[in-house]
Amino acid sequence: MIDRSLMNEIIALVRQRVDFKMEQSDVSIQSAIDETVLELAKERLLTNKERMDLSIQVFNALRRLDILQPLLDDQDVTEIMVNGPEKIFIEKQGQIFKLDACFESQSKLEDIIQNIVSKVNRVVNESNPMVDARLKDGSRVNATLAPVALNGPILTIRKFPEKPLTIEQLIDWGSITREVADFLKKLVEAKYNIFVCGGTGSGKTTFLNVLSNFIPEDERIITIEDSAELRIVKVDNLVSLETRNANVEGTGQISMRDLIKTSLRMRPDRIVVGEVRGEEALDMLQAMNTGHDGSLSTGHANSCKDMLSRLETMVLMGADIPLNAIRQQIASALDIMIYLGRLRDRSRKVLEVSEIIAYKDGEILLRPLYQFTETSRSTKEKVVGGLRKTDHILKHQLKCHMAGISLD
Numbered sequence: 001m002i003d004r005s006l007m008n009e010i011i012a013l014v015r016q017r018v019d020f021k022m023e024q025s026d027v028s029i030q031s032a033i034d035e036t037v038l039e040l041a042k043e044r045l046l047t048n049k050e051r052m053d054l055s056i057q058v059f060n061a062l063r064r065l066d067i068l069q070p071l072l073d074d075q076d077v078t079e080i081m082v083n084g085p086e087k088i089f090i091e092k093q094g095q096i097f098k099l100d101a102c103f104e105s106q107s108k109l110e111d112i113i114q115n116i117v118s119k120v121n122r123v124v125n126e127s128n129p130m131v132d133a134r135l136k137d138g139s140r141v142n143a144t145l146a147p148v149a150l151n152g153p154i155l156t157i158r159k160f161p162e163k164p165l166t167i168e169q170l171i172d173w174g175s176i177t178r179e180v181a182d183f184l185k186k187l188v189e190a191k192y193n194i195f196v197c198g199g200t201g202s203g204k205t206t207f208l209n210v211l212s213n214f215i216p217e218d219e220r221i222i223t224i225e226d227s228a229e230l231r232i233v234k235v236d237n238l239v240s241l242e243t244r245n246a247n248v249e250g251t252g253q254i255s256m257r258d259l260i261k262t263s264l265r266m267r268p269d270r271i272v273v274g275e276v277r278g279e280e281a282l283d284m285l286q287a288m289n290t291g292h293d294g295s296l297s298t299g300h301a302n303s304c305k306d307m308l309s310r311l312e313t314m315v316l317m318g319a320d321i322p323l324n325a326i327r328q329q330i331a332s333a334l335d336i337m338i339y340l341g342r343l344r345d346r347s348r349k350v351l352e353v354s355e356i357i358a359y360k361d362g363e364i365l366l367r368p369l370y371q372f373t374e375t376s377r378s379t380k381e382k383v384v385g386g387l388r389k390t391d392h393i394l395k396h397q398l399k400c401h402m403a404g405i406s407l408d
Contacts, residue, residue: 010033013040014033017035029062037051037054068080068157077159082103082109094346109155116133122245126145129145134228134229138228139157139160141155143156164213164233166210173347180370183370187336192293192399193336195297195298196298197338201348217234220237220267221235221270222266223274225275226242226256227242230274260280260283261283263287264287273298276298277299277314279319281315284297305366311326312326312330331359332359338354343383349372350370352370352371354369355394
């Protein structure tokens with residue numbers, strides 16, 4: 001492992017060589033680092049490998065995210081969790097590990113957090129100690145500082161694959177069956193309004209991205225997110241919108257509700273809302289009810305039925321509307337609900353696909369079309385099973401008929 005004091009010595013010498021008050025290119029910084037390391041290598045008798053490691057780590061410390069950069073470059077790492085400067089955890093292949101590495105100081109960790117949020121025009125400080133942001137590669141970032149965080153700055157980075165996952169990969173991994181994948185593809189093409197729900201880490205955003213890439217290439221899509229994560233690659237006529245927090249003066253905030261409202265004036269064929277968490281649920285439902293068929297969204301819930309209750313609560317956060325009216329709105333707006341889960345063996349699977357039938361006698365009628373069933377071969381360590389078709393068939397098939405799509 002590289003001696004931190006040696007790294008600090010090199011960093012100090014590089015700062016003497018380069019005027020960091022002026023804008024410098026990565027190439028010039030790397031050149032200064034290489035020259036400095038080469039000079040020290042003669043004095044300290046460093047090997048070629050030690051020289052290369054030093055050069056990389058000093059560059060990461062000066063221009064990247066220091067000790068976090070190798071973790072971001074590792075495609076097998078899916079989550080980085082920093083609990084203060086001395087405790088760093090990663091999720092790799094579904095397992096959580098603690099790293100031996102730590103930050104040089106709390107101020108160094110705070111500098112990295114400021115570096116991340118400033119690049120996406122976000123602010124985090126004592127008066128505004130929580131922030132959501134994203135990295136250039138689309139990774140989702142959450143940072144929390146004192147006085148909210150008691151054990152030092154907290155930084156959580158959710159990484160996403162360099163290439164968006166495809167439905168074929170999900171089928172290969174057993175997350176969904178071919179039959180259900182083909183069924184959902186037809187529903188997306190026929191402009192059914194689909195809502196994806198599940199717990200934290202169940203793969204909602206990934207699955208929403210897969211569904212979004214079923215949308216025909218000649219349509220206009222508006223995506224609306226707190227922090228941009230969706231990567232729709234097939235459609236050229238794509239508009240991506242992202243919320244903005246208030247500035248230091250407390251003004252300039254642009255909410256999900258604002259973006260949904262303005263998206264309706266952009267002539268969308270489809271609206272894709274990354275995740276609804278609050279009062280924007282009302283605007284999403286109204287958009288689906290006013291001719292924007294084929295819209296998609298996600299939300300946190302432990303089942304399809306729970307998601308309906310959460311939507312009711314979120315709508316009530318935005319308007320004082322009778323509960324019966326809310327339920328009628330939900331039943332009219334949504335066609336299909338998909339529930340994802342992360343099972344005990346840490347695999348992520350589609351556990352239920354249900355159709356919203358109607359609003360009747362004060363209740364929203366939900367009917368499962370496919371449900372996940374475990375087989376007798378399942379063990380504590382490995383879940384074996386798959387989606388099974390229920391006795392029900394899709395009741396509302398008018399959109400498929402209008403689109404010329406057969407469900408046979």
